[in-house]
Amino acid sequence: MRVAVIGVQGDVEEHVIAVKKTLKKLGIDGEVVATRRAGVVSESDAVIIPGGESTTISKLIFSDGIADEIIELAESGKPVMGTCAGLILLSKYGDEQVIKTDTRLLGLLNVRVKRNAFGRQRESFQVELDVKHIGRFDAVFIRAPAIVEVGKNVEVLARFEEYVVAAQENNILGLAFHPELTDDTRIHEYFLRLNEF
Amino acid sequence: MKVNLEELKFGTELIKRGFAKMQKGGVIMDVTNAEQAAIAEEAGAVAVMALHKVPADIRSAGGVARMADPKKIQEIIDAVTIPVMAKCRIGHIAEARALEALGVDMIDESEVLTPADVFFHIDKRKFVVPFVCGARSLGEAVRRIWEGAAMIRTKGEAGTGNVVEAVKHMRLINRAIDELRRLPEERIYDVAEKYASRYAELTSAVKGDMGLGEVGRNDVVFEEYTLGEIIDGIYKVLLEIREIGRLPVVNFAAGGVATPADAALMMQLGADGVFVGSGIFKSSNPPEYARAIVEAVQHYDEPEVVAEVSKGLGEAMKGLDVFKLSEEERLQTRGV
Numbered sequence: 237m238r239v240a241v242i243g244v245q246g247d248v249e250e251h252v253i254a255v256k257k258t259l260k261k262l263g264i265d266g267e268v269v270a271t272r273r274a275g276v277v278s279e280s281d282a283v284i285i286p287g288g289e290s291t292t293i294s295k296l297i298f299s300d301g302i303a304d305e306i307i308e309l310a311e312s313g314k315p316v317m318g319t320c321a322g323l324i325l326l327s328k329y330g331d332e333q334v335i336k337t338d339t340r341l342l343g344l345l346n347v348r349v350k351r352n353a354f355g356r357q358r359e360s361f362q363v364e365l366d367v368k369h370i371g372r373f374d375a376v377f378i379r380a381p382a383i384v385e386v387g388k389n390v391e392v393l394a395r396f397e398e399y400v401v402a403a404q405e406n407n408i409l410g411l412a413f414h415p416e417l418t419d420d421t422r423i424h425e426y427f428l429r430l431n432e433f
Numbered sequence: 434m435k436v437n438l439e440e441l442k443f444g445t446e447l448i449k450r451g452f453a454k455m456q457k458g459g460v461i462m463d464v465t466n467a468e469q470a471a472i473a474e475e476a477g478a479v480a481v482m483a484l485h486k487v488p489a490d491i492r493s494a495g496g497v498a499r500m501a502d503p504k505k506i507q508e509i510i511d512a513v514t515i516p517v518m519a520k521c522r523i524g525h526i527a528e529a530r531a532l533e534a535l536g537v538d539m540i541d542e543s544e545v546l547t548p549a550d551v552f553f554h555i556d557k558r559k560f561v562v563p564f565v566c567g568a569r570s571l572g573e574a575v576r577r578i579w580e581g582a583a584m585i586r587t588k589g590e591a592g593t594g595n596v597v598e599a600v601k602h603m604r605l606i607n608r609a610i611d612e613l614r615r616l617p618e619e620r621i622y623d624v625a626e627k628y629a630s631r632y633a634e635l636t637s638a639v640k641g642d643m644g645l646g647e648v649g650r651n652d653v654v655f656e657e658y659t660l661g662e663i664i665d666g667i668y669k670v671l672l673e674i675r676e677i678g679r680l681p682v683v684n685f686a687a688g689g690v691a692t693p694a695d696a697a698l699m700m701q702l703g704a705d706g707v708f709v710g711s712g713i714f715k716s717s718n719p720p721e722y723a724r725a726i727v728e729a730v731q732h733y734d735e736p737e738v739v740a741e742v743s744k745g746l747g748e749a750m751k752g753l754d755v756f757k758l759s760e761e762e763r764l765q766t767r768g769v
Binding site for chain 1: 440441442443445451452454455458475515516533
C-alpha cells in the first residue's frame with residue numbers, strides 16, 4: 237500500500253511519521269511518500285492533505301495539477317483524508333473568507349466549512365472529543381475551521397460546541413483538528429482501513 | 434456534545450509548536466500596511482509580519498525601533514485571513530502582552546527592534562500566544578527554546594538584502610547539532626552548563642559588586658528559576674536535539690533573504706521555511722516578486738523552476754555589504 241501526503245506546505249512530516257507508525261501497527265506492508273509534484277498521487281492507494289494555510293496549499297495544488305489527481309483518486313474510491321486546512325480543501329462549500337481569498341476547493345466532501353471558526357491563535361485549544369468509531373480522542377485545534385452544514389450521505393463523526401468537527405462521506409474523511417500532532421494513531425488506523433472497502 | 438470548560442486547554446506547548454509547524458514550507462512576508470498584506474496573501478504567503486517599517490528602513494531611519502503602532506497592526510489583522518505576526522523588543526514583556534491582547538497570532542521577539550533588556554529575553558512559557566526568536570548559534574537557539582519559543586529563525590542580518598549571514602547562522606546551527614550527536618552523553622551536561630551560564634550574568638555582576646562570590650546552582654537567576662533548574666532544562670533540550678538530529682521546533686531562515694534563489698538556497702540548507710523582510714516590498718515589482726519566492730520555496734530542489742520564476746523579475750532590493758557594517762550597525766549581535 238502506498239500512501240501519499242501532499243507536501244507543498246504545512247505539517248507534512250508529522251503525517252508521514254503518523255502513517256509509518258500506523259502501517260507498522262496494522263502490519264501493512266506499505267510506504268508513505270510526501271509529494272510536491274504531480275504524478276505521485278495517481279500512483280497511490282490513499283492520500284492525506286495536511287494542516288497548513290489553505291490559501292497557500294490551494295494555489296500550489298491547483299497550479300501544479302496535483303488537485304486533479306486527488307479528485308481522480310477520490311472518485312476511484314480510494315481513501316482521502318484532510319486535516320484542518322486539508323478539511324477546508326476537501327469541502328464543497330466555503331465561507332466568506334474562502335470567497336474573499338478566491339480559494340479553490342476540491343469539492344469532495346459535501347459540507348460547508350467556516351475558516352478560523354473558533355478565532356485566532358490565542359483561542360486555539362486542546363479538548364477530549366467523542367469521535368464515532370474511535371472513542372475519546374485528544375484533539376488539537378489550531379486556528380481551526382469547522383463544518384457548519386452537512387449534506388446528504390455525510391456521516392457526522394464528532395461535534396464540538398455548535399459545530400461538526402469530523403465528518404465522513406464514504407471514502408472521504410475530513411477533520412477540523414490535528415491527529416498527526418499527538419502520538420495517538422487511531423484515526424490514521426481508521427483512515428487506512430477505509431482502503432479495504 | 435456538552436463540554437466542561439475546564440477540559441479546554443489553551444496555549445499548551447503542543448498548540449504553540451503545532452501552530453509553528455503549520456507554517457512549514459511557507460513564506461512569511463514583512464508588510465507595513467493592509468494593501469501590502471493583501472498582496473502577500475494573494476501571492477501565497479502563509480503568514481504576514483506586521484511592521485511599522487521594513488528592516489531596511491528601520492536601519493536607515495536610526496533611533497530607537499519599537500513595536501509597531503497597534504492601529505496599523507489591527508488594520509493588517511482585519512485585511513487578511515492568514516495569520517498575522519508582529520515584533521516586540523527583546524525582553525519587552527509589556528509590548529508582548531499588548532500584541533497578545535491585540536490578537537496577533539505569533540510574536541517575534543526580535544533583534545530588528547532595539548532591545549529593551551540587556552540581560553534577559555521574555556519568559557515565553559507564561560504566554561498563551563506562541564513566539565519566534567532569532568538565533569545565530571545552537572546556544573542561542575537552545576536558550577530561546579528553553580524559554581518557550583515555538584519557532585526559531587536565523588538572525589541573518591536583517592535589512593541588508595545580503596543572504597551571507599543567514600547562511601552562516603544556518604551552517605553554525607547545523608554543524609553544532611552534528612557535533613552534539615557525536616558527543617558522548619556524559620559530555621552533554623558540560624554543554625548545558627556552558628549554554629546556561631548566560632542566565633547567571635546579572636546575578637554574577639551583582640554578587641561580584643557586593644563581594645559575595647560566585648553564582649551557585651541554588652541561586653535564583655532568571656524569573657523564578659535557579660541556575661540549576663535552567664541547566665537541567667537546557668540539558669533536556671540538548672538530549673532531545675541529539676536524539677532527533679534537529680531542533681525540536683520549526684527552524685526558519687531570515688535576515689537577508691532577497692531573491693527566489695536565496696530562498697531556495699536556505700531551504701536546501703535545511704530551513705523549514707523562509708521569512709522575507711525588505712526583499713519583497715523594496716523590489717521593483719512586489720506582487721511578482723512575492724509569487725516567485727513562494728514558488729521557489731515550494732520547488733527549492735528543482736533548479737528549472739527556480740530559474741523560470743526568477744526570469745525578468747526586475748530589480749531586487751539594492752542591498753548592503755554586511756562586512757562593511759560597524760559593530761553598532763549589526764542587528765544580529767543583539768540578544769544572545
